[in-house]
Amino acid sequence: MYLVADIIVEICAAKSCKLCTQYCPEANTILYSEEMGKDQGFKYGSAYVAVDRCKGCAQCVWVCDNMAKNNAIKMIMIDQLPKAALTDNITYGEKSTTAVLASPVVG
Amino acid sequence: MSLDYVKFSNGFEKFMPKEYRDMVEHGPFGKKVTVSQMGNFKEVLEEHPMCAGCAMTLFIRLAMIAFPNPEDTITVGTAGCGRLAISQAAIPFVYGNYGDQNGVASGLSRGLRLRFGDKPKDVVVMAGDGGTADIGFQQVLHSWFRKERFTTIMLDNEVYGNTGGQESGMTNRGAVLKMAPLGKKFEKMDMLQMAKVAGCAYVATVVPNNPRRVESVIKKAVLIAREVGSTYIQAYTSCNIEYAIPTDKVMEDAKTVENDRYQFTEYVSDEAKQYLTERYGYKEFLPKPAAPAAAIPGKA
Numbered sequence: 001m002y003l004v005a006d007i008i009v010e011i012c013a014a015k016s017c018k019l020c021t022q023y024c025p026e027a028n029t030i031l032y033s034e035e036m037g038k039d040q041g042f043k044y045g046s047a048y049v050a051v052d053r054c055k056g057c058a059q060c061v062w063v064c065d066n067m068a069k070n071n072a073i074k075m076i077m078i079d080q081l082p083k084a085a086l087t088d089n090i091t092y093g094e095k096s097t098t099a100v101l102a103s104p105v106v107g
Numbered sequence: 108m109s110l111d112y113v114k115f116s117n118g119f120e121k122f123m124p125k126e127y128r129d130m131v132e133h134g135p136f137g138k139k140v141t142v143s144q145m146g147n148f149k150e151v152l153e154e155h156p157m158c159a160g161c162a163m164t165l166f167i168r169l170a171m172i173a174f175p176n177p178e179d180t181i182t183v184g185t186a187g188c189g190r191l192a193i194s195q196a197a198i199p200f201v202y203g204n205y206g207d208q209n210g211v212a213s214g215l216s217r218g219l220r221l222r223f224g225d226k227p228k229d230v231v232v233m234a235g236d237g238g239t240a241d242i243g244f245q246q247v248l249h250s251w252f253r254k255e256r257f258t259t260i261m262l263d264n265e266v267y268g269n270t271g272g273q274e275s276g277m278t279n280r281g282a283v284l285k286m287a288p289l290g291k292k293f294e295k296m297d298m299l300q301m302a303k304v305a306g307c308a309y310v311a312t313v314v315p316n317n318p319r320r321v322e323s324v325i326k327k328a329v330l331i332a333r334e335v336g337s338t339y340i341q342a343y344t345s346c347n348i349e350y351a352i353p354t355d356k357v358m359e360d361a362k363t364v365e366n367d368r369y370q371f372t373e374y375v376s377d378e379a380k381q382y383l384t385e386r387y388g389y390k391e392f393l394p395k396p397a398a399p400a401a402a403i404p405g406k407a
Contacts, residue, residue, distance in 0.1 A: 018143070018145075018146060021145045021146030022142055022143075022145050022146075022169075022318040023165065023316075023318070023358065024165070025157075025159075025160060025161050025162070025164035025165040025168065026154070026164070026168075027150040027152035027153060027154075027155075027168050027171075028149060028150050030146055031146045031147070032146035032147050047146060053154060055159035055160070056159060057159040057160030057354035057355065057357070058160070058354060058355035059160050059165075059354060059355060059357055059358060061355055062355045062356065062357075062358055062359065063358060066359070067358075087125070087126070088125060092129055092132070092133035092147075092148065092149055093133075095144075095147055096147050097146070097147060
């Protein structure tokens with residue numbers, strides 16, 4: 001198994017700095033959803049990780065901890081994530097994306 | 108070379124992979140996208156085989172977003188790590204022999220001007236420090252002396268990262284690498300000064316730990332290259348493998364190097380300043396408002 005980034009929605013949706021989306025070296029891996037977070041009553045939307053594209057470099061963790069000082073991203077073994085976003089389940093809208101979360105490990 | 112190439116062929120829509128459909132329907136083509144919208148639209152760059160945490164990839168990703176007209180852009184590259192990612196984007200990529208990227212780009216940009224006239228078609232060279240400062244040095248410098256109208260971007264990782272860690276002209280003096288065990292004995296080449304001497308209209312250094320600055324620098328360089336002359340950007344894009352930087356410390360290293368030897372510098376020729384102001388409405392080059400007359404001693 002290997003580590004992937006996991007964003008804690010409760011912290012991210014309260015701050016919504018979006019820095020991690022700008023610092024990830026992989027394209028379309030950390031995405032932003034207006035609905036995620038707002039549907040739980042938070043002020044903003046939240047960033048989330050398309051785990052099938054994440055290479056586990058943890059650059060976003062450094063950016064979130066040291067530049068944004070939010071500590072909202074942790075590295076987690078992919079089989080310990082209950083549900084996660086996968087590229088196939090992400091739809092792009094006009095100004096935001098929507099993800100249907102699913103189990104990241106098949107079988 | 109127009110919005111037509113990012114459309115579906117009739118009848119093939121339903122057979123295209125999801126990534127392609129997303130790119131056509133929600134990509135940046137024909138729209139103005141900025142770094143602050145990242146994460147909300149489909150990017151032209153796709154999955155690539157570059158190392159995890161590579162700062163060069165981050166720079167390339169930002170560059171692809173910064174191109175003013177991605178549908179009217181051609182990238183030219185050469186051997187080196189960068190081409191592994193640049194070739195995975197929905198922007199035509201020309202891959203020359205090692206070191207001839209600026210020669211290829213010269214012909215390409217002249218040909219596009221003959222074919223399309225005044226319609227802007229941008230040519231952007233993205234090559235490593237080896238391709239630009241060592242092996243392609245002669246063609247790079249000559250293209251600048253000829254004032255060829257395209258942008259040259261050096262992805263400076265200060266090492267030949269793809270072949271096991273040999274020193275390059277851009278490696279720092281004293282740097283010890285796997286294939287340079289005694290340390291480099293010569294100074295890092297001053298390509299910025301050479302670009303200015305050779306007559307580049309725009310010269311800038313940038314580090315990818317400031318995405319908005321990367322965006323603004325690349326936009327200016329590409330716009331200036333449309334009319335005024337050669338433009339050159341030197342970007343520090345560390346090699347976390349050869350310099351043994353832990354992947355989660357890549358941005359920390361970028362910050363350290365930025366403070367040490369890669370401070371942001373920007374040179375814009377007077378002609379380029381005038382062009383950006385008049386043609387694209389840039390306000391930063393307008394003369395500063397004059398100080399009140401009374402404050403200037405010796406004036407009535």
